[in-house]
Amino acid sequence: MSGWLVIAGLGPGAEGMVTREVQAALRDATDVIGYAAYVARIPARDGLVLHGSDNRVELDRAALALRLAAEGRRVVVISSGDPGVFAMASAVFEAMEAGPAEWQALDMSVLPGITAMLAAAAAAGAPLGHDFCAINLSDNLKPFDLILHRVRLAVQGDFAMAFYNPRSNSRPHQFGQVLDLLRQSCGADRLITFARAVSTPEQQIRTVTLAEASPEMADMRTMVLVGSSLTRRIGRFVYTPRSA
Amino acid sequence: MSGWLVIAGLGPGAEGMVTREVQAALRDATDVIGYAAYVARIPARDGLVLHGSDNRVELDRAALALRLAAEGRRVVVISSGDPGVFAMASAVFEAMEAGPAEWQALDMSVLPGITAMLAAAAAAGAPLGHDFCAINLSDNLKPFDLILHRVRLAVQGDFAMAFYNPRSNSRPHQFGQVLDLLRQSCGADRLITFARAVSTPEQQIRTVTLAEASPEMADMRTMVLVGSSLTRRIGRFVYTPRSA
Incomplete structure (x- = not known):
């Protein structure tokens, strides 16, 4: 019985953005657990069980991982991007807290990955x-008012912003409210970048002003980056200078 | 003359945290440019010129990279962590803006890396x-009042926080002021993590309450992570739940 549990980030999509320590963990695993679309990225091999599951069952998935590791399996829970940023690491710790005390003694580690906002920013x-x-714009796990409150404070502090999960079919209108708030508080000329399917063959990067931005520019595969008051274009790029 | 310029992130220190696309760029380079301590991580080989430079000469380094790429060299500018987070990418765009227009037409890209805050969080x-x-706590490039303003707003929004460059020999007292502000506004029980030399053999991770925290717990190699009001311990770990 020498099971372990690794929570690993696969990066945003490109295989070239996976780290070597994550590749090594996947090579040694007996079980890989994650959202089915991410598990589909892992090649099948003898001795490896792939457990793909639906979206929105994060806690079930986390408990399965802990149970298998406690039974002596070598388990990798995978997230897209980085597991610690709006992804599986917190879900595993929540499940650990709700589970038997022995789960806290498991051999367990978190391996970081390239999170979507940083891949989008680089592109x-x-x-x-x-x-x-x-800021995660999904109100599945927090009230929408808190989201607006945080965006307002970020504007007051002249922070740049990265929005995860800006828009989904079940919440088509809220992102429009966020854009309205930004236009009122940052002005029409502030730059906003829509980065879709970053690092995949379908990648699309579009930087526009808030005046030109519309909610339809984002979907479930889009990261949204909002500049600070100093963010500007240079050639085909957009950047925020180091001084303020 | 088919030069190019890649701005690449080496991650926080461990070779296992370097991505494959960054390794590939380094393999194809004729010139690697960066702060000497990071250039020391690149193995010498025939046909590769290593340009190590002092800290605080980022713009000179960036201009050298652009000039060499314009001359047809294959240049990699390296940063620790991610080049887009308080690192070399913005410096290169600043130098591009100040330089000849032809620099804007260069074949150029940014390759993300594992930034220190995410490696520290994972650990x-x-x-x-x-x-x-x-938030970068260094006041080299912005007024210290703006730093305090941003920390105050982050507390108001109940954000978790990651502080880069919390403390250096030239600014020994300001981090103490930030800790005082946090204690006053977040209370004594809020969790704070000091992550030193993350992913290297000297790694030290220490989580304490704000009551227990002292400025001496941070130095130039330390990332500081401050929890939100919901951040808590589970076993030997610290985590922020997904719900608010």
Whole structure:
């Protein structure tokens, strides 16, 4: 019985953005657990069980991982991007807290990955090159008023911003409210970048002003980056200078 | 003359945290440019010129990189962590803006890396598992009052926080002021993690309450992570739950 549990980030999509320590963990695993679309990225091999599951069952998935590791399996829970940024690491710790005390003694570690906002920023230039906030715009797990409150404070502090999960079919209108708030408080000329399917063959990077931005520019595969008052274009890139 | 310029992130220190696309760029380079301590991580080989330079000459370094690429060299500018987070990418765009227009037409890209705050968070558990801010505490390039203003707003929004460059020999007292502000506004029980030399053999991770925290717990190699009001311990880990 020498099971272990690794929570690993696969990066945003490109295999070239996976770290070597994550590749090594996947090579040694007996079980890989994650959202089915991410598990589909892992090649099948003898001795490896792939457990793909639906979206929105994060806690079930986390408990399965802990249970298998406690039974002596070598388990990798995978997230897209970085597991610690709006992804599986917190879900595993929540499940650990709710589970038997012995789960806390498991051999367990978190391996970081390239999170979507940093891959998106790199593809656009360096829009997060100065102080910034990362905000999840989904109200599945928090009230929408808190989201607006945080965006308002980020504007007051002249932070650049990265929005995860800006828009989904079940919440088509809220992102429009966020854009309205930004236009009122930052002005029409502030730059905003829509980065879709970053690092995949479908990648699309589009930087526009808030005046030109519309909610339809974002979907479930889009990261949204909002510049600070100093963010500007240079050639085909957008960047935030280091000084304020 | 088919030069190019890649701005690449080496991650926080461990070779296992370097991505494959960054390794590939380094393999194809004729010139590697960066702060001497980071250039020392690149193995010498025939046909590769290593340009190590002092800290605080970022713009000179950036201009050299652009000039060499314009001359047809294959240049990699390296940063520790991610080049887009308080690192070389913005410096290169600043130098591009100040330089000849032809530099804007160069074949150029930014390759993301594992930034220190995410490696530190992974080593500690998942303290950045919900909305968070990244703030550079160095006042080399901005007024210290702006730093305090941003920390205050981050507290108001109940963001988790990641502080880069919390303390140096030239600014020994300001981090103490930030800790005082946090204690006054977040209370004595708020968790704070000091992550030193993350992913290297000297790694030290220490989570304490604000009551227990002292400025001496941070130095130039330390990332500081401050929890939100919901951040808590589970076993030897610290994490922020996904719900607010």
